[in-house]
Amino acid sequence: MTVATNQTILVVGGGISGMTAALEAAETGKHVVLVEKNPYLGGRTAQLYRYFPKMCHPTCGLEINLRRLKANPRIQVLTMAEVTGISGTKGDYTVNLKTAPRFVNENCTACGECAKAVSGEIDDAFNYKLGKIKVAYLPHAMAYPQRYVLDPAILGTADADKAKAACKYNAIDLEQKEESVSLKAGAIVWATGWQPYNAENITPYRYGEFPNVITNVEFERLADPHGPTGGKILRPSDGKEAKNIAFIQCAGSRDENHLRHCSRFCCMGSLKQTHYVQEKYGDEGKSTIYYIDIRAIDRFEDFYAKVKANPNVSFVKSKVARISEDKDGNPVCWGVNTEGYVRYSNPHDMVVLAVGMEPSVKGVDIPAEVMADSSGFIMADPANAGIFGAGCATNALDVNRAVQSATAAALRAIQVVNKVARAEA
Amino acid sequence: MSDMNQQMTARYKNNFLKEIEEQAEMGDWVKMCMQCGVCSGSCPTNFHGGWDHPPQELFMMIRAGKRDEVLSSNSMWQCVSCYNCYVRCPRKVPITHVMHGLAEYAYRLGKAPKGQPTQHLSKTFWDNATKYGRVNEVKLTQSLYFKDGIGSGIKKALEMQSMALGLVKAKRLNPMEAVGGGHKCKDLKGIHAMLAKARELEAKRKGRQPA
Numbered sequence: 001m002t003v004a005t006n007q008t009i010l011v012v013g014g015g016i017s018g019m020t021a022a023l024e025a026a027e028t029g030k031h032v033v034l035v036e037k038n039p040y041l042g043g044r045t046a047q048l049y050r051y052f053p054k055m056c057h058p059t060c061g062l063e064i065n066l067r068r069l070k071a072n073p074r075i076q077v078l079t080m081a082e083v084t085g086i087s088g089t090k091g092d093y094t095v096n097l098k099t100a101p102r103f104v105n106e107n108c109t110a111c112g113e114c115a116k117a118v119s120g121e122i123d124d125a126f127n128y129k130l131g132k133i134k135v136a137y138l139p140h141a142m143a144y145p146q147r148y149v150l151d152p153a154i155l156g157t158a159d160a161d162k163a164k165a166a167c168k169y170n171a172i173d174l175e176q177k178e179e180s181v182s183l184k185a186g187a188i189v190w191a192t193g194w195q196p197y198n199a200e201n202i203t204p205y206r207y208g209e210f211p212n213v214i215t216n217v218e219f220e221r222l223a224d225p226h227g228p229t230g231g232k233i234l235r236p237s238d239g240k241e242a243k244n245i246a247f248i249q250c251a252g253s254r255d256e257n258h259l260r261h262c263s264r265f266c267c268m269g270s271l272k273q274t275h276y277v278q279e280k281y282g283d284e285g286k287s288t289i290y291y292i293d294i295r296a297i298d299r300f301e302d303f304y305a306k307v308k309a310n311p312n313v314s315f316v317k318s319k320v321a322r323i324s325e326d327k328d329g330n331p332v333c334w335g336v337n338t339e340g341y342v343r344y345s346n347p348h349d350m351v352v353l354a355v356g357m358e359p360s361v362k363g364v365d366i367p368a369e370v371m372a373d374s375s376g377f378i379m380a381d382p383a384n385a386g387i388f389g390a391g392c393a394t395n396a397l398d399v400n401r402a403v404q405s406a407t408a409a410a411l412r413a414i415q416v417v418n419k420v421a422r423a424e425a
Numbered sequence: 426m427s428d429m430n431q432q433m434t435a436r437y438k439n440n441f442l443k444e445i446e447e448q449a450e451m452g453d454w455v456k457m458c459m460q461c462g463v464c465s466g467s468c469p470t471n472f473h474g475g476w477d478h479p480p481q482e483l484f485m486m487i488r489a490g491k492r493d494e495v496l497s498s499n500s501m502w503q504c505v506s507c508y509n510c511y512v513r514c515p516r517k518v519p520i521t522h523v524m525h526g527l528a529e530y531a532y533r534l535g536k537a538p539k540g541q542p543t544q545h546l547s548k549t550f551w552d553n554a555t556k557y558g559r560v561n562e563v564k565l566t567q568s569l570y571f572k573d574g575i576g577s578g579i580k581k582a583l584e585m586q587s588m589a590l591g592l593v594k595a596k597r598l599n600p601m602e603a604v605g606g607g608h609k610c611k612d613l614k615g616i617h618a619m620l621a622k623a624r625e626l627e628a629k630r631k632g633r634q635p636a
Binding site: 204255256257258317321337338341343 | 459460461462463465466467478479481482512513514515516517
């Protein structure tokens with residue numbers, strides 16, 4: 001049972017920003033309800049292989065946040081939950097939530113027997129559908145809560161009975177239904193993050209048509225040992241080792257036909273990903289970055305300089321105009337190099353599109369009046385009253401800046417509930 | 426050097442970008458280019474050569490003040506108006522229109538390359554269409570075929586004979602148009618007045634002597 005009052009801070013979205021906002025607020029003594037749509041916390045950060053610029057693993061930072069979260073009795077986490085309605089005003093909101101059934105209760109020990117027992121498969125959403133998983137699954141190795149999930153597709157199949165029979169802890173509950181919950185909250189932090197821009201919209205790049213044209217977020221999963229290839233960089237069409245990789249910057253970003261804004265993280269993302277190629281294949285691994293200009297924001301210039309000094313990484317100052325495919329399934333990049341205006345048509349083993357960030361709030365009805373900018377990001381506007389955007393819901397940010405933004409949002413939310421507390425005292 | 430060229434050189438001195446912004450149609454878009462190269466890479470004529478400078482280079486040359494090189498370039502005359510560059514430009518620069526604007530301006534200044542076939546076609550088409558307010562296909566074709574002399578004109582006409590007969594059969598071409606002025610628009614005076622007014626407005630807008 002979730003207890004909430006108008007001194008509660010509701011945080012919507014359990015990625016790095018939402019977790020940060022929730023923790024920062026709770027650690028000052030506030031009561032927080034953290035709502036996450038997925039069955040696990042961590043969001044897109046959990047789907048990264050390494051961070052720039054230190055090349056460390058995001059699982060490490062997430063682990064620290066999860067420890068803080070587990071140690072804090074003032075945060076209640078609701079997974080598989082979505083906000084369906086917000087009414088009331090600053091200091092006195094009523095929020096309606098909808099929770100989807102997990103079909104697995106708190107008894108689960110994550111032993112994995114249910115997954116062994118079933119045979120049905122679904123797309124692996126965590127790995128951007130690059131592979132398949134069983135209908136009874138743990139979203140990823142680090143998932144919190146560390147509990148299995150049954151996909152609704154299992155209902156009414158023989159797998160449902162098999163999973164139930166395999167569970168020694170009586171953790172499977174096929175009777176669970178979608179539920180509606182209503183909560184009070186004094187302030188709301190909206191931290192629903194971002195989604196990769198749909199590369200199919202950039203028609204000359206033929207994403208979705210040529211299997212060896214993939215996106216940067218998919219490339220993270222290919223490089224990750226927990227990914228669908230066990231960390232080997234293999235091309236989707238034939239499983240061949242992809243040693244000659246092209247990165248196309250501004251795939252969708254800074255483009256009036258797609259995303260108007262610069263997504264900020266993609267230059268650093270691709271520079272980081274050239275390390276993966278070097279790490280896996282040594283001097284045999286070649287990366288080519290096609291760019292308009294490299295935006296290694298502020299202190300990351302050093303990182304760029306280091307990548308530039310690597311003889312296995314080349315830079316072509318040109319936005320690729322189109323991609324074709326040769327008879328061996330190699331994507332071929334066509335364009336004109338701005339340095340010298342030389343025409344090129346270069347075959348690569350694989351092309352990685354550095355797609356930009358689209359705010360996940362775009363086109364989604366936040367069930368309240370919230371100001372958005374021309375790209376759909378939530379603006380810091382007094383008209384938003386007690387609803388504050390945090391992280392990538394407010395701007396295209398890397399993890400570091402998303403955390404800063406979340407802390408700022410938590411501070412604003414704290415001020416609102418403090419006022420409520422003073423009024424009631 | 427033509428009068429207009431002298432006039433413009435004096436007026437803009439070394440600021441060629443400003444000259445293009447004010448004098449060439451759609452020239453004010455040039456400064457929006459961010460040199461990504463999608464226009465050049467998307468051009469269907471791209472890999473056939475024949476271009477002195479791809480559009481992005483031409484835009485950079487304008488900013489760099491390379492007046493003679495830009496105005497006498499053959500590039501803007503190579504544009505086939507497919508609009509690929511325009512629809513794909515991340516800055517929504519109407520590149521096709523800018524190219525036509527540059528071509529027209531270079532022609533007016535007398536700097537455009539002489540005898541360039543697209544230029545010849547444009548001029549012939551314009552004169553043909555504005556004279557009677559309608560295009561006279563027979564006369565237009567004639568002036569194009571016989572551009573390089575009688576011999577090559579006859580050769581070309583014979584080559585295209587069956588197509589011409591087909592067009593006549595389908596009533597898309599009237600051989601009688603060769604006689605007299607051919608068909609005209611109803612209000613010939615009106616259309617000439619309109620064109621004169623447009624020229625006057627353009628001259629006023631661009632601060633030029635009326636032509």
